Amino acid sequence: MKLKTFLSLTLTAVFLSSCAVIRPGEVGVKQRLGKLSNEPVEEGFRFYNPITTTYLRVLVRTNNVEQTLLLPSKEGLTIVSEVSVLYNIDKNEAPNIIRDIGKNFERDVLINTLRSSSTNISAKYFAKDMHSLKRSEIEESIKVDMNELLVSKGFDIQAVLLKSINLPSRLSSAIEDKLRAEQQIEELEFLVQREEKEANRKRAEAKGIRDSQAIINEGLSPMLIQFQSIEAFRELSRSPNAKIIITDGKAPVMLNTN
Numbered sequence: 001m002k003l004k005t006f007l008s009l010t011l012t013a014v015f016l017s018s019c020a021v022i023r024p025g026e027v028g029v030k031q032r033l034g035k036l037s038n039e040p041v042e043e044g045f046r047f048y049n050p051i052t053t054t055y056l057r058v059l060v061r062t063n064n065v066e067q068t069l070l071l072p073s074k075e076g077l078t079i080v081s082e083v084s085v086l087y088n089i090d091k092n093e094a095p096n097i098i099r100d101i102g103k104n105f106e107r108d109v110l111i112n113t114l115r116s117s118s119t120n121i122s123a124k125y126f127a128k129d130m131h132s133l134k135r136s137e138i139e140e141s142i143k144v145d146m147n148e149l150l151v152s153k154g155f156d157i158q159a160v161l162l163k164s165i166n167l168p169s170r171l172s173s174a175i176e177d178k179l180r181a182e183q184q185i186e187e188l189e190f191l192v193q194r195e196e197k198e199a200n201r202k203r204a205e206a207k208g209i210r211d212s213q214a215i216i217n218e219g220l221s222p223m224l225i226q227f228q229s230i231e232a233f234r235e236l237s238r239s240p241n242a243k244i245i246i247t248d249g250k251a252p253v254m255l256n257t258n
Contacts, residue, residue, distance in 0.1 A: 025061030028055040029055065033052050036095050059089065065085045075126055082163045086157075086158040097153065125138055
């Protein structure tokens, strides 16, 4: 029984050591007697001779690398920033990457390129730009610069993200003061515009009243005034109350004696 158990365990170990599993999002690069195959191996089970052959796995799905970098600014300040890079690898180039760069391609090439590109690009901008709308412009410039260096090697840089930016304390305070001042200016400009609109409204209202009065005055002819006076006298004659009416024949002035 012990011999059978030993043989079973030995066969199982040999079987497992002779089987490679290429997972989704990976390709395998077959290495036989030290020589790399030129064709990548897709996901699935692969059997091989563990004495002469092995499989090197390479991630080809979108991967994320994060680094904390010291970035120089145009005015000579040093900015601490956490930078994230999203990238993937052309699966057909996986054998060439392993052959030309090695298994540590992320550390040896990608991260070093990120450091170089980030330093070169950030030095063209002022520190305050990293906290403004130019932040996305800086990210895009780093991405373009990295792709120019790495696309021929089989890398595709999808995005570069400046996730956190720590400015010197004095500069941060100065930027905050400037933002507050700009906000106050915008509030004052809003108040001025509101007052100007209110003044325009009042001018329009006054003009409307003036024009209305002019139209009424034009319509009040002497004949119309006399006619309205006659109508007023007629209404007064129907009233049972005692009244004193003083008139010059044109416009009555009524005094109520009650």
